[in-house]
Amino acid sequence: MKKIILIAIIALSNNLLNAQGGECFTPDNPLNQKAISNYVYNQDGPIKIIRVNFHYMLKDDGTGNFNETSDNYSTRPYNGYMYAEDMVKWCNEHWDTNIALNHMPIPAVSVLPKKVRYQLCGVFFHKNTTDYYTYDTHLSMPPFVENSGEVLNIYIQYGHRTNPSAGGVAGGEKTSIFNAYLNYKLFIDNNQPWYHSYVYKIINHEVGHLLNLGHAIQSCCGSMTSNCDGLDDTPTYGWLINNGYTDPCCWNCPSGSNNLMDYCASQTALSPMQIARMHACIDGSKLFYRNCKYKTQSLNITNFTTNKAYITKYVTIPSNSNIVVGNNSALFINAEEVMIDGEFEVQLGSVLNVDIVPECN
8 A cells, every 4th residue: 555645634525525692601710810911912923723523412313413414404415514514614704703892991992803713623423312401401511522631622402401592601621502403493494594603603602711701791780890801901881881881781782792702692802802811821721722732743543433533743544454434424633744554445424534734833
């Protein structure tokens, strides 16, 4: 077998030829909301790409959510792999957009680029009816974590058991996104892309929490003294009331918020200090979640049986291996270099996704 060195992105399958904010249950953590010190955000620096895994919670028979082969609802040729790809694309387009704050402090602050994006690192399907109904509230997130310490894990849920307006909850390196599948079904029934924007804004809001952002004012509505996130350029509820904002916590009105970290219709804007805090987190505790950082230097892959995501600087498929990616499964690899010496087959309906990313400083 001739040695093959992969130096470009590959995505192979019969489906993937190229590879309003709901209520948030994530509490603000005062220990993580201290003012930024000794960190300078470089708006001319590179975009920082964070690895994410998508997890689908399903019933025993593979229904109740997207699965490997279908959306379990319509006649569209669409499945969980495709939804994950689309949602990452939409989330990234949302991260690429920043707008002026509706709640603008005095003096006014600039609109800076956010410089954050995602890379889809893996897709997983959990078929267990008990788990499907156990982890459908904000009280307990699913325990399934892949690539701990290197990937943010996003759980796509049908809905929230008791709260139809629930958005999500986040903590550590994972977030549950409620009503994602329900909103997809509403999109199919009504042909309204708004239902997708509802979900990707919630995902970015919850990931904002994972990157050390608190709610701008939402957790402090009604308090004239509290400062929710501890940042000087996100005005407090009390300051807004005293400066003529009649209803700063409304969902969609002239005096309402448009901050990504509030509950509002726009849910897009971030202040310079919010952006700086995110990047301080990425350069600190979430450093190895970047797609150009590798904890493991080398790995031999000799077999494959179920969905897997490998993150290693150098990956080798040795000559004695015989890798078959079949049965609608998916193999994801994030590496600087991949060498294939052995037999390798990707069957129709299955996915091979290789992202070649040089290590960064």
